[in-house]
Amino acid sequence: MIASIIFGIFLITGSTFFFINSKKIRRNILLGKDISITDNKLQRLKVMTLVALGQKKMFAKPIPAVLHLFLYTAFVITQIELIEIVLDGFTGHHRIFRASLGGFYTCIVSFIEIVSVLAFIGTIAFLSRRNLLKVPRLVKSELNGWPKLDANLILIGELVLICFIFMMNGADEVLYAKGASHAQNLGDGSLGLTVSSHIGPLLFGGLSNESLHIVERIGWWGHITIVFAFLNYLPFSKHLHILLAFPNTYFSNLKAKGEFKNLFEVTDVVKPNFDPTYQSVLDPNAHIKFGAKDVMDLTWKQLLDAYSCTECGRCSAACPQNITGKALSPRKIMMDTRDRLVEVGKNIDANKGTFVDDGKSLLGDYIKQEEIWACNTCNACVQECPVNIDPLSIIMDLRQQLVLEQSSAPNELNGMFTNLENNGAPWQFSPADRANWIHEQ
């Protein structure tokens, strides 16, 4: 009874905090400019199914893809077990589904155990890749400090979680064999769990019934505690990708990657020069801001991108400029965008719901011009991202801000603009000479 009440308080508090923090993230994302993405619903579902659920793009690198699949499958499958844990927690039952589901129950829990073992192996491998093998993209400077700790905390948390699962099931197997488990005895002598029926006796075989019950309870409570801890850790961690990968891929760009958006604010001004019948629709006296200086100037989709990033660095490992030692790192662009957005969110929280200018901005305080101007707009980062994040669109918005609002393009580019304006070519050639090649045999 007391256990049920404690569990209830636990569940409600954990869920409430998660709900509050999720709402904050939603609010932060919606600080972005509104854009409408309501087209091609079927195709979007298909992209989401393939890329988020099916992890299609992960398989560009098969070894990490398989290891990641172990963790991912374990995560998804464990949710089924959680249903029982929650029901047991509330009702005081023990393995409430076992009697009614019979062999099917054994099958599911055994499957969970097998993927948990695989996830354990995957987690050890991931920790090694980060801390021992030092895979280049996982040790770059933008990960120093919290991002590295964040990654390790998640992985260590997963290891502990898996240990708790096997404490719970292993001790219960030993108890069941002795006829002392709280699970309903079906006269079969074993819970039949593929992994625990072997490692249970091995690890806990010599313990007294009392100790076994304690081990089992530590496993049970430890498991659910880690689950709630994870849930509440998500909004503050790169691990949020496990949830946001789904909406992010659903809303991702379906057009050709080479198509950059045309600014309607510009079209509305330029078009009357070429089409006298065109009626401008925007108020000529309204101040229009071009490009993005801060996170509020980006769209909600770009901000969703930022929260969806798990800092894997495949974008930067494919970036021609990052490979050749330049300051530009698409991953850093996404991390900076998120970090600035979090800062803006905290500012709003501290100022009763309104943002008070802090004299800072994404462009300048987080992302430097040197990074922006290095970009080749080659789309390698966009191509590589396993959850369809588009760092390039942010880079382009920042460039537009620099050129159209601050007139601070590099001198050579200003020269190119002048040539283009005067000669219709990026170089200083006369437009009258454009067809000379025809006669130069």
Place this chain on the structure above:
Amino acid sequence: MTAIKVPTMQEKIAKGETPDILFWVGCSGSFDDRAKKITKAIVRILNHVGANFAVLGVEESCTGDPAKRAGNEFLFQMQAMQNITILNGYAVKKIVTGCPHCFNTIKNEYPELGGKYEVIHHTQLVQQLIDEGKLKVQGGAFKGKKIVYHDPCYLGRANDVYEAPREIIQKLDVELAEMKRSRADGLCCGAGGAQMFKEAEKGTKEVNVERAEEALSHNPDIIAVGCPFCNTMMTDGVKHFNKEDKTKVMDVAELIASANEL
């Protein structure tokens, strides 16, 4: 070598003729000495198959691509609408471009601004001509040579055109080698995003050197490209390693024109 025939749109219209296809040359193809050779190779192919085509000549102007990628949307749209006005004035339906940047911009960014055309890259045109039986391709001087193909970003990743250039090259009876970073994983030559027109930022290496090194690791006779900017960057990269005597950088159109002795 016979003289090339390059009618302009103006000349065609004056004669009461309507060209089937407009050849969009691009700035590099019009002004850069190396790229002009690619332009002429495309023209020779068009002449060879008797294509009813025209160019805009002095009426052509930059698509605005470098301005747009550099963040100057005003300049881009000014260029775009100026070009669209001319193209629509001639009622152009189909365009072949000699440059993936022009290809991408006209194909993807002009429609919304009022310029709707069927746009193909010259490698796609060559493939169509081969498929239709209008162009026969044999290895000629290239037979048995080793060729590495470098994907231009704005043809490959930007528009998913990976196969047309490869299929053409394979028709030449050559050994086509693939770099580790190819197709969707292709590495940029370093020119895109208006980098062609400025110095690189501080770093440890030039992008074109990184890419040329990868291509040269296959010890090819030819590095094939489909973009005049990639051509410049890869040529410079090959020179960086003093390999210009062994490895030539050529456009796919040049390979075809040369193999057919056009």
